[in-house]
Amino acid sequence: MSFREGNECEESKSVSQNESLTNSQLTVDESLLVDPKLLFIGDKIGEGAHGKVYEGRYQDQIVAIKVLHRGSTSEERAALENRFAREVIMMSRVHHENLVKFIGACKDPLMVIVTELLPGMSLRKYLMSIRPKQLELHVAINFALDIAKAMDWLHANGIIHRDLKPDNLLLTANQKSVKLADFGLAREESVTEMMTAETGTYRWMAPELYSTVTLRQGEKKHYNNKVDVYSFGIVLWELLTNRMPFEGMSNLQAAYAAAFKQERPSIPDDISPDLTFIIQSCWVEEPNMRPSFSQIIRMLNAFLFTLSPLSPPLPSEPDNDEPEAAATTATSNGAITEFSARNKGKFAFLRQLFSSKRTKN
Numbered sequence: 001m002s003f004r005e006g007n008e009c010e011e012s013k014s015v016s017q018n019e020s021l022t023n024s025q026l027t028v029d030e031s032l033l034v035d036p037k038l039l040f041i042g043d044k045i046g047e048g049a050h051g052k053v054y055e056g057r058y059q060d061q062i063v064a065i066k067v068l069h070r071g072s073t074s075e076e077r078a079a080l081e082n083r084f085a086r087e088v089i090m091m092s093r094v095h096h097e098n099l100v101k102f103i104g105a106c107k108d109p110l111m112v113i114v115t116e117l118l119p120g121m122s123l124r125k126y127l128m129s130i131r132p133k134q135l136e137l138h139v140a141i142n143f144a145l146d147i148a149k150a151m152d153w154l155h156a157n158g159i160i161h162r163d164l165k166p167d168n169l170l171l172t173a174n175q176k177s178v179k180l181a182d183f184g185l186a187r188e189e190s191v192t193e194m195m196t197a198e199t200g201t202y203r204w205m206a207p208e209l210y211s212t213v214t215l216r217q218g219e220k221k222h223y224n225n226k227v228d229v230y231s232f233g234i235v236l237w238e239l240l241t242n243r244m245p246f247e248g249m250s251n252l253q254a255a256y257a258a259a260f261k262q263e264r265p266s267i268p269d270d271i272s273p274d275l276t277f278i279i280q281s282c283w284v285e286e287p288n289m290r291p292s293f294s295q296i297i298r299m300l301n302a303f304l305f306t307l308s309p310l311s312p313p314l315p316s317e318p319d320n321d322e323p324e325a326a327a328t329t330a331t332s333n334g335a336i337t338e339f340s341a342r343n344k345g346k347f348a349f350l351r352q353l354f355s356s357k358r359t360k361n
Protein backbone atom coordinates (compact mmCIF):
# COMPACT_ATOMS: atom_id res chain seq x y z
CA MET A 1 0.00 0.00 0.00
CA SER A 2 1.29 3.46 -0.76
CA PHE A 3 -0.02 6.96 -0.26
CA ARG A 4 -2.11 8.41 -3.04
CA GLU A 5 -0.03 10.40 -5.49
CA GLY A 6 -0.38 14.16 -5.63
CA ASN A 7 -1.09 14.91 -1.96
CA GLU A 8 1.19 17.54 -0.61
CA CYS A 9 1.71 17.91 3.10
CA GLU A 10 0.06 20.98 4.52
CA GLU A 11 2.28 24.02 4.67
CA SER A 12 2.46 25.14 8.25
CA LYS A 13 3.78 27.96 10.35
CA SER A 14 7.07 27.26 12.00
CA VAL A 15 7.55 26.62 15.70
CA SER A 16 10.92 27.75 16.93
CA GLN A 17 12.98 25.31 19.00
CA ASN A 18 12.62 27.42 22.10
CA GLU A 19 8.95 28.18 21.78
CA SER A 20 6.89 26.59 24.54
CA LEU A 21 4.84 23.54 23.63
CA THR A 22 1.96 24.70 25.77
CA ASN A 23 0.40 26.75 22.94
CA SER A 24 -3.07 25.56 22.19
CA GLN A 25 -2.46 25.53 18.42
CA LEU A 26 0.73 23.65 17.68
CA THR A 27 2.16 23.55 14.21
CA VAL A 28 4.92 21.48 12.70
CA ASP A 29 7.86 23.17 11.02
CA GLU A 30 7.93 22.56 7.29
CA SER A 31 11.48 21.28 7.48
CA LEU A 32 10.23 18.29 9.50
CA LEU A 33 7.78 17.16 6.83
CA VAL A 34 8.40 14.31 4.41
CA ASP A 35 7.04 14.02 0.89
CA PRO A 36 4.13 11.50 1.06
CA LYS A 37 4.78 10.54 -2.56
CA LEU A 38 8.05 8.97 -1.45
CA LEU A 39 6.49 7.06 1.45
CA PHE A 40 5.32 3.44 1.06
CA ILE A 41 3.45 1.57 3.79
CA GLY A 42 4.01 -2.18 4.25
CA ASP A 43 2.90 -4.68 6.90
CA LYS A 44 1.53 -3.66 10.29
CA ILE A 45 4.11 -4.27 13.03
CA GLY A 46 2.50 -2.73 16.08
CA GLU A 47 -0.43 -0.88 17.51
CA GLY A 48 -0.91 1.51 20.41
CA ALA A 49 -3.79 3.50 21.80
CA HIS A 50 -3.11 6.34 19.39
CA GLY A 51 -2.33 4.65 16.14
CA LYS A 52 -1.01 1.76 14.12
CA VAL A 53 2.63 1.24 13.23
CA TYR A 54 3.74 -0.19 9.86
CA GLU A 55 7.00 -1.25 8.35
CA GLY A 56 7.64 0.85 5.26
CA ARG A 57 10.03 2.66 3.00
CA TYR A 58 10.92 6.32 2.63
CA GLN A 59 13.11 7.04 -0.37
CA ASP A 60 15.68 4.26 -0.11
CA GLN A 61 15.39 3.71 3.67
CA ILE A 62 13.44 0.99 5.48
CA VAL A 63 11.45 2.84 8.15
CA ALA A 64 8.68 2.53 10.74
CA ILE A 65 5.53 4.52 9.91
CA LYS A 66 3.14 5.41 12.73
CA VAL A 67 -0.27 6.40 11.39
CA LEU A 68 -2.15 8.28 14.10
CA HIS A 69 -5.89 8.22 14.70
CA ARG A 70 -7.66 11.34 13.46
CA GLY A 71 -10.75 11.41 15.71
CA SER A 72 -14.40 11.82 14.76
CA THR A 73 -15.63 15.01 16.45
CA SER A 74 -14.03 18.39 15.82
CA GLU A 75 -12.77 18.63 19.45
CA GLU A 76 -11.28 15.16 19.21
CA ARG A 77 -9.61 16.03 15.92
CA ALA A 78 -8.12 19.21 17.36
CA ALA A 79 -6.82 17.34 20.43
CA LEU A 80 -5.29 14.55 18.34
CA GLU A 81 -3.74 17.00 15.88
CA ASN A 82 -2.15 18.78 18.83
CA ARG A 83 -0.84 15.52 20.24
CA PHE A 84 0.59 14.68 16.80
CA ALA A 85 2.32 18.05 16.49
CA ARG A 86 3.66 17.79 20.04
CA GLU A 87 5.07 14.32 19.41
CA VAL A 88 6.69 15.43 16.13
CA ILE A 89 8.26 18.55 17.66
CA MET A 90 9.50 16.58 20.66
CA MET A 91 10.91 13.74 18.52
CA SER A 92 12.68 16.12 16.18
CA ARG A 93 14.58 17.54 19.17
CA VAL A 94 15.89 14.31 20.61
CA HIS A 95 19.15 12.82 19.39
CA HIS A 96 20.75 9.95 21.26
CA GLU A 97 21.76 6.41 20.35
CA ASN A 98 19.18 5.02 22.78
CA LEU A 99 16.31 7.17 21.49
CA VAL A 100 14.41 6.13 18.36
CA LYS A 101 15.57 8.34 15.50
CA PHE A 102 13.02 10.69 13.95
CA ILE A 103 13.01 10.86 10.15
CA GLY A 104 10.04 13.05 9.34
CA ALA A 105 6.30 13.57 9.55
CA CYS A 106 3.34 14.19 7.34
CA LYS A 107 -0.05 15.69 8.19
CA ASP A 108 -2.04 14.91 5.03
CA PRO A 109 -3.53 12.70 3.73
CA LEU A 110 -2.80 10.95 7.04
CA MET A 111 -1.11 12.05 10.25
CA VAL A 112 2.09 10.09 10.05
CA ILE A 113 5.36 9.94 11.99
CA VAL A 114 8.32 8.29 10.25
CA THR A 115 11.16 6.91 12.38
CA GLU A 116 13.99 4.43 12.08
CA LEU A 117 12.70 0.84 12.15
CA LEU A 118 13.60 -1.22 15.21
CA PRO A 119 13.08 -4.78 14.01
CA GLY A 120 13.82 -6.50 17.34
CA MET A 121 10.29 -6.22 18.84
CA SER A 122 9.24 -4.30 21.95
CA LEU A 123 10.76 -5.13 25.33
CA ARG A 124 7.29 -6.15 26.50
CA LYS A 125 6.91 -8.70 23.69
CA TYR A 126 10.46 -9.92 24.19
CA LEU A 127 9.99 -10.47 27.92
CA MET A 128 6.72 -12.27 27.29
CA SER A 129 8.35 -14.47 24.65
CA ILE A 130 10.92 -15.82 27.12
CA ARG A 131 8.60 -16.05 30.17
CA PRO A 132 8.85 -17.67 32.71
CA LYS A 133 12.59 -17.54 32.05
CA GLN A 134 14.41 -14.40 33.15
CA LEU A 135 16.90 -12.30 31.25
CA GLU A 136 20.54 -13.15 31.81
CA LEU A 137 21.74 -10.64 34.45
CA HIS A 138 24.28 -8.88 32.18
CA VAL A 139 21.63 -8.47 29.51
CA ALA A 140 19.13 -7.06 32.01
CA ILE A 141 21.67 -4.57 33.40
CA ASN A 142 22.82 -3.52 29.93
CA PHE A 143 19.19 -2.89 28.89
CA ALA A 144 18.71 -0.92 32.10
CA LEU A 145 21.81 1.14 31.29
CA ASP A 146 20.54 1.86 27.75
CA ILE A 147 17.26 3.12 29.20
CA ALA A 148 18.96 5.17 31.92
CA LYS A 149 21.28 6.80 29.35
CA ALA A 150 18.32 7.75 27.13
CA MET A 151 16.48 9.20 30.12
CA ASP A 152 19.56 11.02 31.36
CA TRP A 153 19.89 12.69 27.96
CA LEU A 154 16.20 13.69 27.96
CA HIS A 155 16.41 15.15 31.47
CA ALA A 156 19.64 16.98 30.67
CA ASN A 157 17.71 18.57 27.80
CA GLY A 158 14.74 19.55 29.95
CA ILE A 159 12.36 16.86 28.69
CA ILE A 160 10.19 14.55 30.84
CA HIS A 161 9.06 11.40 28.97
CA ARG A 162 6.16 10.45 31.31
CA ASP A 163 5.42 7.15 29.57
CA LEU A 164 8.40 4.92 30.26
CA LYS A 165 7.23 1.30 30.05
CA PRO A 166 8.28 -1.89 28.20
CA ASP A 167 5.84 -1.24 25.29
CA ASN A 168 7.79 1.92 24.50
CA LEU A 169 11.22 0.27 24.60
CA LEU A 170 12.27 -1.32 21.34
CA LEU A 171 15.03 -3.85 20.77
CA THR A 172 17.62 -3.36 18.05
CA ALA A 173 17.96 -6.00 15.30
CA ASN A 174 20.67 -7.91 17.22
CA GLN A 175 18.54 -7.70 20.40
CA LYS A 176 21.57 -6.46 22.30
CA SER A 177 20.31 -3.00 23.14
CA VAL A 178 17.09 -1.04 23.52
CA LYS A 179 15.88 2.35 22.38
CA LEU A 180 13.13 4.49 23.83
CA ALA A 181 10.17 5.38 21.59
CA ASP A 182 6.75 7.08 21.80
CA PHE A 183 7.04 10.73 22.74
CA GLY A 184 3.28 11.28 22.72
CA LEU A 185 3.25 12.18 26.42
CA ALA A 186 6.70 13.79 26.60
CA ARG A 187 6.76 17.37 27.89
CA GLU A 188 9.14 20.18 28.58
CA GLU A 189 10.02 20.27 32.25
CA SER A 190 8.57 23.76 32.67
CA VAL A 191 5.09 22.51 31.75
CA THR A 192 2.95 21.20 34.59
CA GLU A 193 -0.40 19.77 33.71
CA MET A 194 -2.80 17.01 34.65
CA MET A 195 -2.23 13.70 32.95
CA THR A 196 -4.82 12.06 30.78
CA ALA A 197 -3.14 8.69 30.39
CA GLU A 198 -4.49 5.37 29.23
CA THR A 199 -5.27 3.34 32.33
CA GLY A 200 -2.92 0.65 30.96
CA THR A 201 -0.04 2.98 31.78
CA TYR A 202 -0.79 3.33 35.53
CA ARG A 203 1.34 0.33 36.56
CA TRP A 204 4.47 2.20 35.50
CA MET A 205 3.42 5.74 36.33
CA ALA A 206 4.54 7.64 39.41
CA PRO A 207 1.55 8.11 41.73
CA GLU A 208 2.02 11.90 41.86
CA LEU A 209 1.29 12.02 38.11
CA TYR A 210 -2.22 10.65 38.33
CA SER A 211 -3.21 10.81 42.00
CA THR A 212 -5.66 13.52 42.95
CA VAL A 213 -4.57 13.72 46.57
CA THR A 214 -2.89 17.10 46.28
CA LEU A 215 -5.76 18.48 44.19
CA ARG A 216 -8.27 17.47 46.86
CA GLN A 217 -6.21 19.39 49.35
CA GLY A 218 -6.56 22.39 47.07
CA GLU A 219 -2.88 22.55 46.16
CA LYS A 220 -1.51 23.17 42.72
CA LYS A 221 -0.67 19.90 40.98
CA HIS A 222 3.04 19.59 40.65
CA TYR A 223 5.56 16.98 39.65
CA ASN A 224 9.04 16.91 38.20
CA ASN A 225 11.31 14.70 36.09
CA LYS A 226 11.51 12.19 38.96
CA VAL A 227 8.27 10.68 37.61
CA ASP A 228 10.48 9.00 34.99
CA VAL A 229 12.75 7.62 37.73
CA TYR A 230 9.74 5.95 39.38
CA SER A 231 8.81 4.29 36.05
CA PHE A 232 12.42 3.24 35.60
CA GLY A 233 12.29 1.50 39.01
CA ILE A 234 9.28 -0.55 37.85
CA VAL A 235 10.95 -1.38 34.52
CA LEU A 236 14.17 -2.43 36.28
CA TRP A 237 12.11 -4.70 38.55
CA GLU A 238 10.57 -6.25 35.41
CA LEU A 239 13.95 -6.69 33.73
CA LEU A 240 15.13 -8.64 36.77
CA THR A 241 12.00 -10.67 37.55
CA ASN A 242 10.28 -10.94 34.16
CA ARG A 243 6.94 -10.57 35.89
CA MET A 244 4.06 -8.16 35.40
CA PRO A 245 4.07 -5.37 38.01
CA PHE A 246 1.04 -5.55 40.34
CA GLU A 247 0.20 -9.00 38.95
CA GLY A 248 -3.40 -10.06 39.46
CA MET A 249 -4.62 -6.47 39.92
CA SER A 250 -6.61 -4.47 37.39
CA ASN A 251 -5.05 -1.24 36.11
CA LEU A 252 -7.12 0.83 38.52
CA GLN A 253 -6.43 -1.45 41.47
CA ALA A 254 -2.70 -1.14 40.72
CA ALA A 255 -2.97 2.66 40.61
CA TYR A 256 -4.91 2.71 43.89
CA ALA A 257 -2.45 0.37 45.61
CA ALA A 258 0.58 2.43 44.51
CA ALA A 259 -0.89 5.86 45.28
CA PHE A 260 -2.97 5.31 48.40
CA LYS A 261 -1.38 2.28 50.06
CA GLN A 262 2.20 2.99 48.90
CA GLU A 263 2.37 -0.59 47.63
CA ARG A 264 5.15 -1.59 45.26
CA PRO A 265 5.90 -4.89 43.51
CA SER A 266 7.61 -7.33 45.90
CA ILE A 267 11.33 -7.87 45.31
CA PRO A 268 12.37 -11.55 45.32
CA ASP A 269 15.08 -12.56 47.82
CA ASP A 270 17.45 -13.71 45.08
CA ILE A 271 17.86 -10.16 43.72
CA SER A 272 21.18 -8.71 44.84
CA PRO A 273 20.96 -6.17 47.70
CA ASP A 274 22.65 -3.55 45.47
CA LEU A 275 19.97 -3.90 42.79
CA THR A 276 17.22 -4.00 45.42
CA PHE A 277 18.60 -0.73 46.75
CA ILE A 278 18.53 0.87 43.27
CA ILE A 279 14.95 -0.28 42.59
CA GLN A 280 13.67 0.85 45.98
CA SER A 281 15.37 4.23 45.79
CA CYS A 282 13.77 4.82 42.36
CA TRP A 283 10.21 4.19 43.50
CA VAL A 284 10.26 5.90 46.93
CA GLU A 285 7.17 7.97 47.60
CA GLU A 286 8.97 11.31 47.92
CA PRO A 287 10.05 12.27 44.36
CA ASN A 288 13.02 14.37 45.44
CA MET A 289 14.51 11.39 47.28
CA ARG A 290 14.69 9.39 44.08
CA PRO A 291 18.15 9.36 42.44
CA SER A 292 18.90 11.19 39.20
CA PHE A 293 19.59 9.14 36.07
CA SER A 294 23.27 10.02 36.23
CA GLN A 295 23.40 8.52 39.74
CA ILE A 296 21.48 5.47 38.47
CA ILE A 297 24.00 5.03 35.64
CA ARG A 298 26.85 5.16 38.14
CA MET A 299 25.20 2.61 40.40
CA LEU A 300 24.40 0.23 37.51
CA ASN A 301 27.92 0.50 36.10
CA ALA A 302 29.34 -0.14 39.55
CA PHE A 303 27.15 -3.22 39.89
CA LEU A 304 28.07 -4.45 36.41
CA PHE A 305 31.74 -4.39 37.31
CA THR A 306 31.09 -6.59 40.34
CA LEU A 307 29.73 -9.34 38.05
CA SER A 308 32.00 -11.96 36.58
CA PRO A 309 32.35 -11.64 32.77
CA LEU A 310 29.49 -13.04 30.66
CA SER A 311 31.60 -15.68 28.91
CA PRO A 312 34.94 -16.11 30.60
CA PRO A 313 37.86 -16.09 28.14
CA LEU A 314 39.17 -19.53 27.27
CA PRO A 315 42.18 -20.38 29.44
CA SER A 316 45.37 -19.72 27.56
CA GLU A 317 47.63 -22.62 26.63
CA PRO A 318 49.52 -23.81 29.73
CA ASP A 319 52.70 -22.67 28.10
CA ASN A 320 55.30 -20.88 30.12
CA ASP A 321 56.46 -19.12 26.96
CA GLU A 322 53.43 -16.88 27.28
CA PRO A 323 53.94 -15.02 30.54
CA GLU A 324 52.10 -12.02 29.16
CA ALA A 325 48.81 -13.93 28.78
CA ALA A 326 49.09 -15.29 32.30
CA ALA A 327 49.89 -11.86 33.63
CA THR A 328 46.92 -10.35 31.79
CA THR A 329 44.54 -12.89 33.29
CA ALA A 330 45.93 -12.30 36.72
CA THR A 331 45.78 -8.54 36.29
CA SER A 332 42.27 -8.61 34.91
CA ASN A 333 41.03 -10.80 37.77
CA GLY A 334 42.80 -8.62 40.25
CA ALA A 335 41.37 -5.49 38.64
CA ILE A 336 37.84 -6.84 38.87
CA THR A 337 38.22 -7.70 42.54
CA GLU A 338 39.73 -4.33 43.20
CA PHE A 339 36.97 -2.57 41.26
CA SER A 340 34.29 -4.47 43.09
CA ALA A 341 35.76 -3.41 46.41
CA ARG A 342 35.91 0.18 45.23
CA ASN A 343 32.32 0.01 44.07
CA LYS A 344 31.13 -1.32 47.37
CA GLY A 345 32.54 1.97 48.63
CA LYS A 346 30.55 3.89 46.03
CA PHE A 347 27.34 2.15 47.02
CA ALA A 348 28.05 2.94 50.64
CA PHE A 349 28.49 6.59 49.65
CA LEU A 350 25.18 6.63 47.74
CA ARG A 351 23.39 4.86 50.57
CA GLN A 352 24.68 7.49 52.93
CA LEU A 353 23.54 10.22 50.57
CA PHE A 354 20.01 8.81 50.50
CA SER A 355 19.79 8.21 54.21
CA SER A 356 21.02 11.73 54.97
CA LYS A 357 18.37 13.08 52.55
CA ARG A 358 15.77 10.95 54.29
CA THR A 359 16.74 12.32 57.70
CA LYS A 360 16.58 15.90 56.45
CA ASN A 361 13.07 15.41 55.00
Ligand code: ATP
Pocket (backbone or CB within 6 Å): 045, 046, 047, 048, 049, 050, 051, 052, 053, 064, 066, 100, 115, 116, 117, 118, 119, 121, 122, 167, 168, 170, 181, 182, 184, 198
Ligand atom coordinates in the same frame (compact mmCIF):
# COMPACT_ATOMS: atom_id res chain seq x y z
P1 ATP B 1 0.60 4.20 23.31
O1 ATP B 1 -0.56 3.30 23.51
O2 ATP B 1 1.78 3.85 24.23
O3 ATP B 1 0.29 5.66 23.32
P2 ATP B 1 1.10 4.66 20.50
O4 ATP B 1 -0.23 4.57 19.86
O5 ATP B 1 1.65 6.04 20.73
O6 ATP B 1 1.15 3.84 21.86
P3 ATP B 1 3.66 3.47 19.91
O7 ATP B 1 3.86 3.09 21.35
O8 ATP B 1 4.55 4.53 19.36
O9 ATP B 1 2.12 3.82 19.63
O10 ATP B 1 3.82 2.16 18.99
C1 ATP B 1 3.01 1.00 19.20
C2 ATP B 1 3.85 -0.25 18.95
O11 ATP B 1 4.36 -0.23 17.60
C3 ATP B 1 5.09 -0.39 19.84
O12 ATP B 1 4.80 -1.02 21.08
C4 ATP B 1 6.01 -1.23 18.97
O13 ATP B 1 5.68 -2.60 19.10
C5 ATP B 1 5.68 -0.78 17.55
N1 ATP B 1 6.63 0.27 17.11
C6 ATP B 1 6.55 1.60 17.33
N2 ATP B 1 7.58 2.26 16.78
C7 ATP B 1 8.37 1.33 16.21
C8 ATP B 1 9.63 1.38 15.49
N3 ATP B 1 10.27 2.52 15.28
N4 ATP B 1 10.14 0.21 15.05
C9 ATP B 1 9.51 -0.96 15.29
N5 ATP B 1 8.33 -1.09 15.95
C10 ATP B 1 7.76 0.04 16.41
